[in-house]
Amino acid sequence: MFAARRAVSGAFQTRAFSASARDLSKVTVLGAAGGIGQPLSLLLKLNPRVTDLALYDIRGGPGVAADISHINTKSTVTGYDPTPSGLAAALKGAEIVLIPAGVPRKPGMTRDDLFNTNASIVRDLAKAAAESAPNANILVIANPVNSTVPIVAEIFKAKGVYNPKRLFGVTTLDVVRASRFVSEIKKSDPADENITVVGGHSGVTIVPLFSQSSHPDLVGNAELLKRVQFGGDEVVKAKDGAGSATLSMAMAGARFAESLLKAAQGQKGVTEPTFVDSPLYKDQGVDFFASKVELGPDGAEKILDVGKLDAQEQQLLDACLADLKKNIEKGVTFVAQNP
Numbered sequence: 016m017f018a019a020r021r022a023v024s025g026a027f028q029t030r031a032f033s034a035s036a037r038d039l040s041k042v043t044v045l046g047a048a049g050g051i052g053q054p055l056s057l058l059l060k061l062n063p064r065v066t067d068l069a070l071y072d073i074r075g076g077p078g079v080a081a082d083i084s085h086i087n088t089k090s091t092v093t094g095y096d097p098t099p100s101g102l103a104a105a106l107k108g109a110e111i112v113l114i115p116a117g118v119p120r121k122p123g124m125t126r127d128d129l130f131n132t133n134a135s136i137v138r139d140l141a142k143a144a145a146e147s148a149p150n151a152n153i154l155v156i157a158n159p160v161n162s163t164v165p166i167v168a169e170i171f172k173a174k175g176v177y178n179p180k181r182l183f184g185v186t187t188l189d190v191v192r193a194s195r196f197v198s199e200i201k202k203s204d205p206a207d208e209n210i211t212v213v214g215g216h217s218g219v220t221i222v223p224l225f226s227q228s229s230h231p232d233l234v235g236n237a238e239l240l241k242r243v244q245f246g247g248d249e250v251v252k253a254k255d256g257a258g259s260a261t262l263s264m265a266m267a268g269a270r271f272a273e274s275l276l277k278a279a280q281g282q283k284g285v286t287e288p289t290f291v292d293s294p295l296y297k298d299q300g301v302d303f304f305a306s307k308v309e310l311g312p313d314g315a316e317k318i319l320d321v322g323k324l325d326a327q328e329q330q331l332l333d334a335c336l337a338d339l340k341k342n343i344e345k346g347v348t349f350v351a352q353n354p
């Protein structure tokens with residue numbers, strides 16, 4: 016039974032016929048009715064590069080779609096119910112698939128504590144994406160990102176459609192936070208603070224490289240380092256059981272999707288930090304790593320290496336790699352044991 020429900024704004028038709036195929040960009044959000052999913056979908060509706068927005072959730076997708084579809088921008092918005100055909104229809108033809116589906120932390124939990132629940136959610140959504148949108152850019156937001164990204168990779172490999180250039184763990188929030196926290200210390204405009212953050216997306220795997228910023232004096236600032244590595248915990252604690260970062264994450268996810276669309280539409284020099292299948296530390300058994308990545312029409316065009324590190328940063332990186340290796344292995348093992 017085809018259970019997808021549609022909520023379409025008529026204005027799109029004019030644009031659809033006048034735009035070239037290259038300019039038609041369907042973006043799908045899986046988990047669209049959640050704390051991140053709703054504001055993320057809102058921001059995507061405001062993005063003129065998005066022409067077709069598909070909102071899927073196990074509950075509430077059509078309601079969120081109906082609401083957002085009244086916003087007077089040209090894109091269509093379609094909500095989908097949780098049936099296999101609804102999920103397939105949400106995914107079909109997508110250029111970008113964002114996955115914020117999954118449970119968030121409560122105080123006292125680590126991101127790894129979410130693994131048991133979120134691993135199977137991400138695995139099943141990855142299977143659907145591999146079948147219905149094998150060429151899409153897959154943007155994984157669901158935690159623990161260090162493990163959920165390898166899970167998606169293993170599923171796409173098993174289905175014979177893995178393209179490492181099109182799989183991204185969204186770590187944008189780490190650089191968003193780093194630039195904001197630095198600007199608070201330096202009394203500067205965060206837009207001018209370009210802080211490189213490498214590694215992964217949890218605790219000590221988040222490695223800011225202040226030596227490469229315009230404030231090398233911040234290397235060794237333990238309080239700032241803690242805020243960047245454990246910024247997510249600040250929000251979890253403040254929300255006091257009601258979840259983790261949603262609004263700042265929505266902004267970060269929308270920024271990353273916008274960068275991919277810009278690059279797909281021919282803009283050069285678009286670079287974002289992201290957790291990808293990376294050659295940088297494969298010799299140490301670490302197959303995925305977040306660093307700056309230049310984006311292009313085919314996804315991840317060029318993976319930039321971490322550059323010159325301060326001795327303290329090198330120590331942080333060593334600790335990061337040890338944890339990251341275990342997190343990645345956990346995701347790979349999960350799929351091997353629970354295909």
Ligand code: NAD
Pocket residue numbers: 045046047048049050051052071072073074115116117118119120129133136140155156157158159160185186187188189216258259260261264
């Ligand atoms: P939430 O509980 O508010 O929303 C999750 C949504 O996912 C819900 O609407 C739920 O119905 C839906 N969902 C659950 N299983 C699904 C499935 N199989 N298919 C489709 N939808 C499904 O949680 P949230 O606050 O939006 O957080 C979502 C995830 O994002 C969490 O795992 C959280 O840890 C993670 N997160 C990641 C980052 C990051 O920087 N990468 C930042 C913040 C949160």
Ligand code: LMR
Pocket residue numbers: 119120126158188246247248250251259260
């Ligand atoms: C974050 O960094 O805010 C997210 O990963 C959510 C969390 O659990 O902290």
